Amino acid sequence: MSAHAFDGVDARLSRYSYLVSLLPRRIVDDLGARIRLVKRRYSSYTPDPATGGSTGLLVGPQSTFGAVGAAADEAGFEDFYRRCRTVTERLWPTLTAPLMTREQARGHVLAGGGEGADDAWAAITATPISEAITAAVHSDLVRGVLATDALIGTFARTDDPSLVQNICFLYHLLGGGTGDWDVPVGGMGAVSGALAAAAAGHGAEITTGAEVTAITPDGEVTYRADGREHRIGARYVLANVTPAVLAGLLGEPAPPSAPGSQVKVNLMLRRLPRLRDTTVTAEQAFGGTFHVNETLSQLDAAHDRATAGEVPNPLPCEIYCHSLTDPSILSDELRASGAQTLTVFGLHTPHSLLAHGDDERMRNTLTSAVLTSLNSVLAEPIHDVVLEDAAGRLCIETKTTADLERSLNMTGGHIFHGGLQWPFAEDDDPLDTPARRWGVATGHPRILLCGSGSRRGGAVSGIGGHNAAMAVLAG
Template structure:
């Protein structure tokens, strides 16, 4: 078998792999990207999931916060994002969804009996910004140590930054949230950022929930989550175009089955077994998948914990609260059954092996901010997309249950939760496809593992790490300094499993490329 040689072979064509390919090819390196599926993008893809319905939905990932403008500009990628006008809408589940909290240009804390919490809410996030604004630029720089970064944050922000560092990084974030506000509903709105895709209690001593919270607030230094114009597939398309323009080669349908520490990669494609060699192999797969490809013992990976349901609606559903418009309610993040006490109860139920009832959920409507994903006919008809993200549904709930059954169970829990705060059943406004079937698509942790190779369905490829090195960690090599090192010098992480990976950011790919280039 003939073996071709490359400066870098990237295993996995997700968005991080494409970013790494773009940077390395731009620097004159010979780069080959190998993707198992018939399209690149990984979780950052769009699809027409419903027969005869001309709507291009973001199938897995759906919002962008952590993609630095620097990466987009460096690669000349045509990525366009829209800012959502409203932050969040939260009906009070205790009253069936009539009083509500709207956070945006005109917030309504008083409507849910939490007028006294508005100042504490605002002050808490202002303090957090003294940390996030300083940490954000360092994500595309060599790692600081914990002490170095803390000193820089405190030097810039003073005593308030020191307090915020302690609240977010040194103690369970639930303590800071409950100290800042007293309303169960307001506390829940704040706490959800610590739990998206993360299975933990808000008082967990491991602080895994704090790391999730920090990454959800850190994007751009402000924590804004923006809508990708054209859908998530448009982001991938822009990165593919950039990498190809610089000369990177991309092969789909290339199923990698082995990697050696000295840089040899074996894969199968339509022509049979193939083998390539590289000075550096960049692994845009989970650490567990990489270990398997290297023939090593797989590390334990924290389970994923989410259910995502994509819906196509004839129109947005009616609300029991007539004081807000559909644009206000669905234009930001729509929180359902996410009071602080409900989140704690749902976690306990899931730990006990049950699907939470009610299931904490969040709604996002892409088509309000970006109608371009719909055909003109659908737009004119008043149709809209809806994405529902359910919390505290760990991968352990799928054990021993057929995939179709767990999908039905979790989808039913999602729809029941939605209906608890709507003025009509969501089923009544779901569009049907060409065969008369409801336009509803569910993606469980098992689906992510089976379709995308995400171990345990974890959207972060494992528990998120702090965006700094511990003081005693070795930082001698470029790969260590950029947070992409493995046990093998010629094999680097370049995906969400790298030190500052997670979400649609490109940071893992950028940092792996910088390590290869010695920058």
């Protein structure tokens, strides 16, 4: 949802989520939802930490690999993503179809992926993604740009043998088959609002402000609303909660759940900050994803430091400026003044850093780490351009994994409801019921997952809901 996060500041910010990639056009069209997405002009900008940000890599129109001494990596960078697309373009349409097995998915990719598809499949699904990245390019900075998609909300090194980082990487490149992450016009609240309007238009009754307290395997839901307890029964219950939360509602032991691993800082700026790199404009640098202290070696070092129980220094971050692409979230007055929103997403901040400490102290520590990392590549302190709210407070809002767990009931603050799974079944997985074939099964035939905890859930996609609906129709 979008909200007016700062007192007296007429800007609608998406406080928790931000971009859209995995929402299939088919779902939007089937629902008749009025959702408009627009592309960002640039892909990314990465200041070189070795020069304190006085040089940097711009990817997009007129890329600047030579500026960071990586001219020889430009062809390898482009070829890396071309090879990834041989996998993602074939897999993307399968996410709204019954599950394939691993071998069926591989065969599907090879059948239409062309030359090199088998190697690309193996690079993504069989060996740590760091191997493909380091083979493709040589610059530590360029390697980091490739690697960040493997680590958003996922606590792992790029060479982790479990391949959890590979699964995260695949999902970040799957959307539309291209991996483009687009800006929702009007903010994320416009997306949820359009979906709610479409649901109501099709006869759905939406109740908000209700707390579900129990679910039974035979489809009875107990909830509190308006100060009273209610019970309702149905043939099927579709649950858009984490598997661990669902287990608690069923009175069952919680399944294992990976920790969340991110911090999000929302800022409202009077204007974009000046850069140390004078060869790019602020509009170019902030027009895509702005990477801060995210070389491959910095990413792995940050993971190791967080594993030891410390906040990484420097903290790897990436920045997104919604208002550059979609100024509609700003009032006319803010727009005319040159104000901009800024969202900074810090990596490798696992929930374990907050789980046993003082929430407010850790929030301040993480906020400081994010802003210090950002300042390391700017020509002026970010505080100098932060807007003040109606009470004279700086417009800085930090959302931690503890906030996600407390406010949204996301177990461990994990943005993917406890960890992503491959978008295909293993070859020996039972697919003997509609719920299993669609990847939405629980231990109870009448209870289905319909959110990020489903087999192909994760991010703002609607895929879990679509597949749960298909399982119900097939049942």
